[in-house]
Amino acid sequence: MTDRSKITTVNSSVPTDWKSDAMQARIGRRYRRERIFRSLGLAAVVISVLFLVFLLGNIVKNGAYGFMQTSVSLDVTFNADLLGDPSVLSAEEFTEKVRKTNMLRLIQASMRDLFPDVKGRRDTRALLRLVSTGARAQLRDMILANPSLVGNTERVELLTSDDIDQVIKGNIDITLAEANRKVKDKELSWLKTLQDDDRISLDFHSQFLTGGDSREPELAGVWGAIVGSALTLMVTLVTAFPIGLFAAVYLEEFAPKNRFTDIIEININNLAAVPSIVFGLLGLAVFLSVMGMPRSAPIVGGLTLALLTLPTVIIASRASIAAVPPSIRDAARGLGASPMQVVFHHVIPLAMPGIMTGTIIGMARALGESAPLLMIGMVAFIVDIPGSINDAATVLPVQIYLWADSPERAFVEKTSAAIMVLLFFLIAMNGVAIWLRQKFEQKW
Amino acid sequence: MINTPTETNLDTVQASPKMAARGVNVYYGDNHAIKDIDLNLYADEVTSLIGPSGCGKSTFLRCLNRMNDTIPICRVSGQILLEDDDIYTSGIDVVQLRARVGMVFQKPNPFPKSIYDNIAYGPRIHGLAAHRTDLDEIVTTSLEKAGLWQEVKDRLDTSGTALSGGQQQRLCIARAIAVNPEVILMDEPCSALDPIATAKIESLIDELSGRYAIIIVTHSMQQAARISRKTAFFHLGEMVEYGDTTEIFTSPKEDRTRDYITGRIG
Numbered sequence: 001m002t003d004r005s006k007i008t009t010v011n012s013s014v015p016t017d018w019k020s021d022a023m024q025a026r027i028g029r030r031y032r033r034e035r036i037f038r039s040l041g042l043a044a045v046v047i048s049v050l051f052l053v054f055l056l057g058n059i060v061k062n063g064a065y066g067f068m069q070t071s072v073s074l075d076v077t078f079n080a081d082l083l084g085d086p087s088v089l090s091a092e093e094f095t096e097k098v099r100k101t102n103m104l105r106l107i108q109a110s111m112r113d114l115f116p117d118v119k120g121r122r123d124t125r126a127l128l129r130l131v132s133t134g135a136r137a138q139l140r141d142m143i144l145a146n147p148s149l150v151g152n153t154e155r156v157e158l159l160t161s162d163d164i165d166q167v168i169k170g171n172i173d174i175t176l177a178e179a180n181r182k183v184k185d186k187e188l189s190w191l192k193t194l195q196d197d198d199r200i201s202l203d204f205h206s207q208f209l210t211g212g213d214s215r216e217p218e219l220a221g222v223w224g225a226i227v228g229s230a231l232t233l234m235v236t237l238v239t240a241f242p243i244g245l246f247a248a249v250y251l252e253e254f255a256p257k258n259r260f261t262d263i264i265e266i267n268i269n270n271l272a273a274v275p276s277i278v279f280g281l282l283g284l285a286v287f288l289s290v291m292g293m294p295r296s297a298p299i300v301g302g303l304t305l306a307l308l309t310l311p312t313v314i315i316a317s318r319a320s321i322a323a324v325p326p327s328i329r330d331a332a333r334g335l336g337a338s339p340m341q342v343v344f345h346h347v348i349p350l351a352m353p354g355i356m357t358g359t360i361i362g363m364a365r366a367l368g369e370s371a372p373l374l375m376i377g378m379v380a381f382i383v384d385i386p387g388s389i390n391d392a393a394t395v396l397p398v399q400i401y402l403w404a405d406s407p408e409r410a411f412v413e414k415t416s417a418a419i420m421v422l423l424f425f426l427i428a429m430n431g432v433a434i435w436l437r438q439k440f441e442q443k444w
Numbered sequence: 445m446i447n448t449p450t451e452t453n454l455d456t457v458q459a460s461p462k463m464a465a466r467g468v469n470v471y472y473g474d475n476h477a478i479k480d481i482d483l484n485l486y487a488d489e490v491t492s493l494i495g496p497s498g499c500g501k502s503t504f505l506r507c508l509n510r511m512n513d514t515i516p517i518c519r520v521s522g523q524i525l526l527e528d529d530d531i532y533t534s535g536i537d538v539v540q541l542r543a544r545v546g547m548v549f550q551k552p553n554p555f556p557k558s559i560y561d562n563i564a565y566g567p568r569i570h571g572l573a574a575h576r577t578d579l580d581e582i583v584t585t586s587l588e589k590a591g592l593w594q595e596v597k598d599r600l601d602t603s604g605t606a607l608s609g610g611q612q613q614r615l616c617i618a619r620a621i622a623v624n625p626e627v628i629l630m631d632e633p634c635s636a637l638d639p640i641a642t643a644k645i646e647s648l649i650d651e652l653s654g655r656y657a658i659i660i661v662t663h664s665m666q667q668a669a670r671i672s673r674k675t676a677f678f679h680l681g682e683m684v685e686y687g688d689t690t691e692i693f694t695s696p697k698e699d700r701t702r703d704y705i706t707g708r709i710g
């Protein structure tokens with residue numbers, strides 16, 4: 001106190017010369033520092049944006065073709081001798097007969113019309129391999145959906161094999177020596193013929209979004225993984241949200257402050273930093289070994305991810321509960337609200353936007369996790385769309401991992417396309433979280 | 445025991461006190477915040493608690509409806525009687541106690557809900573209204589008693605936090621009245637308000653004083669003089685002097701009281 005008053009008197013005896021050179025130099029230095037600091041910040045932002053743009057650009061560039069698939073138009077004669085006559089047979093008999101028919105023969109017949117000079121079994125087989133193995137199912141479904149096709153000749157679009165698809169997309173270098181590439185000269189010449197005939201087209205491929213996994217890239221889809229992720233996250237939400245919320249409410253509002261609750265609190269914070277694969281080991285030990293739950297099932301995956309998200313939910317919930325002003329609690333208490341009424345009528349509703357934001361962010365993290373799920377066997381090749389939380393399933397990140405691991409060139413773009421789907425869901429979830437935060441933000 | 449000696453010269457004979465403190469001590473950990481306080485608080489009159497900052501006025505006030513319970517380090521000894529029951533015995537229902545002894549806080553703290561729901565909350569949790577019409581009635585009369593009805597009757601569904609500070613404080617008073625308390629505790633209810641809003645609250649307290657026992661903490665001696673019949677002067681956790689407001693301000697018996705009133709301690 002005395003010191004400061006002395007300085008004040010010393011200073012006030014000589015008025016500060018704001019125009020002196022020393023002063024000007026000081027101001028100049030201050031401005032310069034400010035400029036450097038700002039450009040450093042800007043540079044950091046630019047670098048991160050560049051990385052992000054590069055990453056996203058790469059994924060989109062690779063992945064865009066993943067949503068498209070090459071098909072070939074063939075004039076298929078729906079031969080009544082082969083398929084049976086729907087006007088004579090009963091509906092069941094017809095279905096039975098169609099199911100038993102080898103559709104390859106229809107394709108073979110139409111190919112023979114296009115390439116009359118291809119002879120010999122090897123060449124015929126190679127010719128048929130231009131078309132995807134999925135074309136058979138495609139034809140069968142078409143006939144069953146519309147039996148009146150039988151007896152007619154129709155132009156139908158059938159998927160090509162993934163190799164042909166890759167040639168069309170320019171991913172196979174056809175200038176290489178024939179021995180070094182998968183697609184041989186003969187096949188390329190047939191493809192040329194088809195192209196000249198305007199029979200080859202590259203279109204949006206909805207099966208990628210609606211189908212399950214497959215060994216054939218042109219037939220593989222992400223819907224199975226999307227459903228698997230949805231079922232898994234549902235289990236995660238249903239367990240992690242209430243448990244996390246009640247744990248947070250208890251710790252924040254009711255728990256006595258002592259050594260024991262301190263230890264719990266520290267450990268919850270530690271759990272949030274535990275590598276996710278450790279939770280997978282825990283899930284393996286507890287849910288599979290001890291409790292004997294089904295392998296590869298969303299119920300186990302969901303519970304494992306719930307362990308992973310619980311700390312996030314608890315920490316976010318506690319933070320937003322603590323942010324509810326004490327004056328609101330006092331007001332309710334002063335009116336005679338019981339501790340539980342204070343919590344349920346006032347604290348939780350006011351903290352809910354924050355709790356939900358935290359939960360969604362936790363869910364988004366769970367959606368992106370693959371490591372813990374590998375530990376509990378959600379890494380299997382599963383073609384069927386899971387119908388319940390007990391069915392074997394896979395999830396989006398694991399599907400990406402599986403495809404990235406596949407040898408076929410065509411899976412590269414499927415991998416990127418699946419990443420785009422995953423990113424879409426992640427961005428959507430974070431968008432919802434931001435929207436919730438802004439919509440319900442409380443001003444005190 | 446009914447009348448303390450200083451009250452014998454009152455023209456009205458007092459009934460038994462509505463609330464009474466008997467040898468009350470409050471500790472925050474090792475901090476002895478309230479020292480051996482004996483005080484009678486009567487229905488139908490306003491009692492002011494005055495004293496320098498930190499002397500324990502709020503602490504004492506919060507003992508009267510056990511709002512101190514939520515502070516873990518706070519310990520209360522002695523007796524506080526509401527009519528004839530000690531509110532610190534274990535059998536007492538704190539929820540019911542706080543419905544009988546309402547509280548208005550220093551900073552207006554309406555719930556971030558509609559004006560209607562702010563008032564209706566207390567009656568709802570205590571089951572005071574059987575029907576919606578009863579509830580409407582309670583809301584209307586509470587707002588009328590708090591002098592807020594004319595200002596808000598057309599916008600009962602707007603948020604209570606959207607009102608001005610003075611309106612918010614009257615809303616809080618209306619909210620306290622709505623559960624039909626017997627005692628209302630007010631901790632510096634006007635400290636965040638401008639003189640006009642303060643005047644409104646003061647006249648409101650004046651009007652309410654016939655129906656409820658009102659105990660108000662204030663730093664404004666003019667306010668204490670204007671609105672209260674009785675005044676208690678606190679200093680360093682002790683109650684130095686208690687008596688008729690006019691006597692406290694014109695002829696205090698204790699030196700410390702005189703020093704405080706004339707601005708020498710504070």
Ligand SMILES: Nc1ncnc2c1ncn2[C@@H]1O[C@H](COP(=O)(O)OP(=O)(O)OP(=O)(O)O)[C@@H](O)[C@H]1O
Pocket residue numbers: 472475477495496497498499500501502503504515
């Ligand atoms: N929650 C608390 N925890 C610990 N000590 C407290 C708490 N509340 C009050 N005290 C202490 O109790 C004493 C009395 O405080 P109190 O709030 O009752 O004073 P006051 O007379 O209301 O003051 P003011 O006029 O400034 O509001 C002070 O020494 C204060 O530090």
Ligand SMILES: [Mg+2]
Pocket residue numbers: 501502503631
């Ligand atoms: Mg105070």
